[in-house]
Amino acid sequence: MKRALIFLLTCLTAGLFCLTARGQETSAVREKLSRAVLADGLEQQKLVSELGDTGSKLVHDVLVAWTRDNVFLYESGDAKIPVLLEDQTDADGKARAINIADGKFLLDAQKRELRFAPTELASADTDAALRTVIQQTLDTLALADSDPDARQNAVLKLGNSKKLKNLPVLQARLARETDVSVQRSIKEAIAMLQLGDADPKIQAAAAQQLAALKSIGSLDMVKTLADSKTAPPEVVKAAKSAAETIGEHISFVNILGTIFRGLSGGSILLVVALGLAITFGLMGIINMAHGEMIAVGAYTSYVVQNLFGTGFAFSINLPFHFFGHPLGFSLSLPGINATGWFYETYFLFVLPLSFIMAALAGLVLERTVIRFLYRRPLESLLATWGVSLVMQQLFRMVFGANNVQVSSPRWLLGHFTLDDVSFGYNRVFVIAFAVLIIIGTWLLLTKTPLGLLIRSVMQNRDMASCLGVRTARVNMMTFAFGSGLAGLAGAFLSQIGNVGPSMGQLYIVDSFMTVVVGGVGSIVGTVCAAVGIGTSDQVLQQVTGSPVSGKIVVLVCIILFLQWKPGGLFSIRSRSLD
Amino acid sequence: MKKQLMKYLALLSLAGMISLPARAADTVKIGVLHSLSGTMAISETSLRDVLLFAFDEINAAGGVKVGDKSYTIEPVVVDGASNWPLFAEKAKQLLEEDKVAVTFGCWTSVSRKSVLPVFEKDNGMLFYPVQYEGEELSKDIFYTAEAVNQQATPAVDYLLKQGKKKFYLLGTDYVYPQTTCLILYKYLLLHGIPPENIGGGFRKDDSGKVISAGKYVPFSYTDFQQIVADIKQFAASGDACVINLINGDSNVPFFKEIAAAGLTAADCPVVSFSLAEDELRALPTKDLVGELGCWTYFMSINTPANKTFLKNWDAWLTTQSYPGVVKEKRAMDSPMVLSYDGVYLWKAAVEKAGTFDVDKVRDVLESGDITFDGPGGKVTMQKNHHVTKDVFIGETKANGQFKILETFPQVYGEPFLLKDLDAKLTSK
DSSP states (O other): OHHHHHHHHHHHHHHHHHHHHHHHHHHHHHHHHHHHHHOOHHHHHHHHHHGGGGOOHHHHHHHHHHHTTOEEEEEETTEEEEEEEOSOOOTTSOEEEEETTTSOBOBOTTSOBOEEOGGGSEEOOOOHHHHHHHHHHHHHHHTTOSSHHHHHHHHHHHHHTOOGGGHHHHHHHHHHOOOHHHHHHHHHHHHHHHTTOSOHHHHHHHHHHHHHHTOSTTHHHHHHHHHOSSSOHHHHHHHHHHHHHHHHHHHHHHHHHHHHHHHHHHHHHHHHHHHHIIIIIITOOOOTTHHHHHHHHHHHHHHHHHHHTTEEEEEEEEEEEETTEEEEEEEEEEOOOOOHHHHHTHHHHHHHHHHHHHHHHHHHHHHHTGGGOTTOHHHHHHHHHHHHHHHHHHHHHHHOSSOBOOOOOGGGTOEEEETTEEEEHHHHHHHHHHHHHHHHHHHHHHHSHHHHHHHHHHHOHHHHHHTTOOHHHHHHHHHHHHHHHHHHHHHHHHHHSOBOTTHHHHHHHHHHHHHHHHOTTOHHHHHHHHHHHHHHHHHHHHHHSOHHHHHHHHHHHHHHHHHHOTTOSSOOOOGGGO | OHHHHHHHHHHHHHHHHHHHHHHHTTEEEEEEEEOOSSTTHHHHHHHHHHHHHHHHHHHHTTOEEETTEEEEEEEEEEEOTTOHHHHHHHHHIIIIISOOSEEEEOOSHHHHHHHHHHHHHHTOOEEEOSOOOOOOOOTTEEEOSOOGGGTHHHHHHHHHHTTOOEEEEEEESSHHHHHHHHHHHHHHHHTTOOGGGEESOEEEOTTSOEEEESEEEOTTOOOOHHHHHHHHHHHTTSSEEEEEEOOGGGHHHHHHHHHHTTOOTTTSOEEESSOOHHHHTTSOGGGGTTOEEEESOOTTOOOHHHHHHHHHHHHHHHHOOOTTOOOSSOOOOHHHHHHHHHHHHHHHHHHHHTSOOHHHHHHHHHTTOOEEEETTEEEEEOTTSOEEEEEEEEEEOTTSOEEEEEEEEEEOOOSOOHHHHHHHHHHO
């Protein structure tokens, strides 16, 4: 019993001792942080780099806040106190200020907590040199980060530093590291540092190690060593063979990357052209307003994004007067001020809405213009071209002549890397998206009653009409569906390109090209043509080393191909096309 | 209602009749030749606006004083419509029909090249305000624009000082980026950067001489996947940066692709020569934080002169009633300030010469004594028709402004760099 009590007591004291030690350590760190913020020049950089040894989460948070201009200086008398503002704000947008030096809230003379809005305080400045130091410090801290990706980045940076003094840190980390890919990066970084070692044996071993790791990042270093005239012959030999191995790996990565980029390029073409494959391919309307349907979708994503944020307002003032009153129209929609993950979901709402908006626009276009022109393709070309000009001007009046900003949701921004080939999420998304809408379109056309009607009307309008199909209605639905698909394309394009009044013009030629090459009237043809053109474009860009000559070669090939097979890849004989 | 309208109309025309002859006596016509429609309108209308602002400011302060008379400025605004042959026609109209004393205008180098013969033939005077490739000197053009050694080479100096060892050159395919990249390529060689560390590829003529360096894309290009993958591989070994001379809205897909590839300003900064505050308004600035810019003026310059200038500009925007001048969400940037500086340099020269005569004003401008304390610091017209001015390096912030990192004070504008660089390279 007694013994147990003593044990307990010892434990308690030990615990207490630990706690106070911790406390002292933290307060020392805090004090140093605060000094670092207030110092300047080289002194500041030195203080910051010393903070790297602390391994403290607090240091990380403050340094990150600092680079984002979120560390503020509170001036009390002559002294400046570095503070952070709490995340939680009150109704006036003000927050309590935490003194970095002691972790307590700032109080005024009456011991009341002071509250500030971020604009009321001057933020602590950083410059490029300081941010580099902060970044290095964060790297050292990041070596112990819980996220493997962050660790990996930190490791690579240290590997590139060419400073042998970083070697022990990395070796210590390697012993503790459990994540396989981080282990690989650490090995790579260690080998890169060892290339600069004085001992030729270590240098040669490092070069061999880099070859085994197929390290692209080290290619420059290895090449320099291989061309070096002063290095010992065995090192040069090892470096040469390493450079060769890495070079081979790079060409492999390029081939894989090109295939992926070709697929994603093809998917964009496909998404853009699929709507046209329906309105032009199936219905036979030379729809020059297809690009503007894409723009409708893109502007829809702009409006939805604003509705999720601060709201959307516009006003049109017509240059006419009606008995002295200026004619105009204005609309203001309040935003829901969404933040965080909910805001990021805006794009999920964009997809159906852009389809619906573009489909509605298509519906109106079909009812007002196109239904009179079904048997007159050339007039439909002129009429839809006119409509496209009208729509562009409409966009200018509502949204302005300048491009508008559409920011991507965070989940579309990142990328992942497999064997040194990086796959952007937005690109992976467009491939999946293209596959999905192809499946959707195929199901609609072949498995639903509407699809049956569409196919029958497109094959022979008169016969379908005789059999009691309401062809006018089917035409309307088909055109709206094709336009809706263009709208979906616009929603996606807003994530990778510009949204502006004349954006549709950029895609109209590509769309027609894809549909014609694929064979007018054939959805399968459009798919094959899109993927084929996309991939060969990327391959030729890689081969010729210039984006323009790649495109030229593709276009020449298309011309020759159409000479040989005027009907496209999958030519269909149908009465509607005769 | 109709009667009232008629009355107003009558009154208006009466007022017009009275005021016109009164003004015509002491006015001087100044030409404004910019694209107010077409692709370039987005950038060029801002220059028209700032010129109108400068004219109003001068008129309010008593006009241009020549001898003992004051002349009110009467702007003649014409639209080049982003159509280069039309620029030449409009220039001819300004010089031969309107007989303007001076013209402020042009943005793209090709528009300048197309009006140049007209100005030379009719002995006109043109002030050109937008950063350009140099290698040109016409007696009829005064280049308030940044020469290559007032934008591109200071930016490279800065990057070299930051320890960058690899430079990727990228631009839109036309004369300004091509020439600038070629100059930069030679400049980098001269500063000990080996050709294999200059990315983007080279084109050589039959004798093996490099005639073009860097990667080029057409206007309005959108697919930057391959180029960004190339840059990523180039930057994998660290200490790399990108020199971006892409013009116009192609920058949006480029920077979106850069962000998606995970290339950050900390790993591989991008320094852009065609993105100023005015262009940043239409770009996702969130993705651009930390990327660099180099100009002879930034809106964020913290001097009393700049603050007063911006305050006056805002005040003018809200009160002016010119058709087509947008009042809200306006920015100020380097080409605009250089247009503004040009107006005052011309005014100073005219007042010193005591005449509007083009030859005499040119002589005064060429004397090298004409200076103006502009919003971006002191500017001095040099003998070689270029302007000595301060150069700033800045980095983009999330609010679309630049934070100034470094200042190169009073840089002498030198249009001919290629010959000099070639000579230095051969002697090396």
